[in-house]
Amino acid sequence: MEEKIVGKTKHGEITIDQLAQIQPGMARLMDEISRRFYYLYYAAKGGNWPMAKHQYNETIAIMNIVKITRPKYAQDMETYEKHHLSPLLEAIEKKDWKGFEASYKKAVEGSDYYHDKYDYSFIRFVLPSKPPEHMYLGSPEKFSRKK
16 A cells, blocks of 8 residues: 655645645636736836835746646746846836836736737736725835824
């Protein structure tokens, strides 16, 4: 009889196969990426470059999960990062809004290409017209909680 590898939690045991089974799928991961990508835009627009870099890094971290859990997309994720996301990072590091905005537009168009490639042409990222109301994305120096 084959011994199963299990992890123990306070709630019980979980096998390695169960852990593999519950890994997030593309729909969930892409939803997370789109939210980070949305925050990234408004952080850069608001001059909150540290937040923009944080959102960029989180976007890359989620894409790295995709590369592991959905290996058929790994090469395209690498290519997309190199050609469409790296220019965003360069603009963030330079605090270059105009360069960022142009690169962001190209990154959105690039996502359309990959959605088309995998027969998901019905999926299109659209930047919301306003920053999220639940998160401050402006310049950190200008933030205050009124007392």
